Amino acid sequence: MTVISIPPDPEFLRPGMVALVGAGPGDPDLLTVAAIKALQMADVVVHDALVSPAILELIPAGCQVIAAGKRGGNPASACQSDICDSLVALARQNKRVVRLKGGDPFVFGRGGEEACRLADEGILFRIVPGLTAGIAGPAYAGIPITHRLVNANVAFITGQESAENSGLPEGEEDRDGSRVNWELIARTFPVLILYMAMKNLAFVSQRLMAGGRSADTPVALIQWATTPQQRTLVTSLGNLVQDVAASDLKPPVIIVIGDVVRYRESLAWFPDLTV
Ligand code: SAH
Numbered sequence: 001m002t003v004i005s006i007p008p009d010p011e012f013l014r015p016g017m018v019a020l021v022g023a024g025p026g027d028p029d030l031l032t033v034a035a036i037k038a039l040q041m042a043d044v045v046v047h048d049a050l051v052s053p054a055i056l057e058l059i060p061a062g063c064q065v066i067a068a069g070k071r072g073g074n075p076a077s078a079c080q081s082d083i084c085d086s087l088v089a090l091a092r093q094n095k096r097v098v099r100l101k102g103g104d105p106f107v108f109g110r111g112g113e114e115a116c117r118l119a120d121e122g123i124l125f126r127i128v129p130g131l132t133a134g135i136a137g138p139a140y141a142g143i144p145i146t147h148r149l150v151n152a153n154v155a156f157i158t159g160q161e162s163a164e165n166s167g168l169p170e171g172e173e174d175r176d177g178s179r180v181n182w183e184l185i186a187r188t189f190p191v192l193i194l195y196m197a198m199k200n201l202a203f204v205s206q207r208l209m210a211g212g213r214s215a216d217t218p219v220a221l222i223q224w225a226t227t228p229q230q231r232t233l234v235t236s237l238g239n240l241v242q243d244v245a246a247s248d249l250k251p252p253v254i255i256v257i258g259d260v261v262r263y264r265e266s267l268a269w270f271p272d273l274t275v
Pocket of ligand 1: 025026050101103104105106107132137196197222223224226251252254255
């Protein structure tokens with residue numbers, strides 16, 4: 001298997017050190033060489049819920065595996081400070097620790113918080129970037145997130161910041177509550193990539209249309225991108241809520257909004273399951 005074809009590199013992850021490793025979105029072929037090196041050396045892997053089973057299978061036998069997934073609203077899942085505490089404790093036991101996270105550890109993954117805690121505690125660490133779902137997912141759905149004829153920029157946005165979180169009356173939240181100003185985004189960025197947005201589709205689509213985006217704007221929702229379970233639903237901003245309600249799409253889903261979605265018609269190359 002791939003893991004054993006890269007020569008071991010003991011210096012890459014020394015005892016007492018933590019590697020914050022991005023596992024990519026799911027396809028094990030999208031692991032970096034650095035991720036494989038770290039996994040080869042690990043005494044213990046602490047992984048989150050988004051790391052795909054195919055990648056977990058690559059963890060060498062004999063390595064301790066701790067599932068520390070934080071899935072929204074699941075009381076059984078570990079809280080962030082517990083995860084940080086256990087990384088610190090494992091490093092202090094002089095273990096080689098891999099903290100394995102879906103996608104890229106510094107893209108909506110709270111890897112920044114974990115790294116800050118390690119830095120505060122004086123624990124040696126390294127960051128291994130991974131392919132983020134917002135880049136690799138659209139690629140596997142046949143959607144170029146930039147295209148010279150369409151857009152000169154692209155925005156990566158969390159859909160979790162919303163009116164629901166702000167506690168402010170509808171219409172007020174962009175200015176004061178949510179850190180995402182959807183109307184401004186609607187006017188500024190031709191292509192939007194939304195993470196964690198499935199709970200807020202009605203709010204987000206309504207705000208983008210209020211900001212001037214046409215109801216015809218194409219939208220692609222890619223579930224379990226890059227895995228054998230990948231499914232892609234193409235709809236429009238105007239039909240987004242009803243089409244998703246009529247499907248059984250559930251997170252993890254990456255959402256692409258903008259005219260680049262139209263390229264999927266000719267560029268879909270990966271065998272999606274039908275929605
Ligand atoms: N650090 C991760 C993002 C974590 S936030 C990264 O860089 O990819 C969690 C969100 O990421 C999910 O709600 C979903 O929007 C997206 N996501 C992660 N993996 C995904 C996958 N395989 N398919 C679709 N969406 C995914």
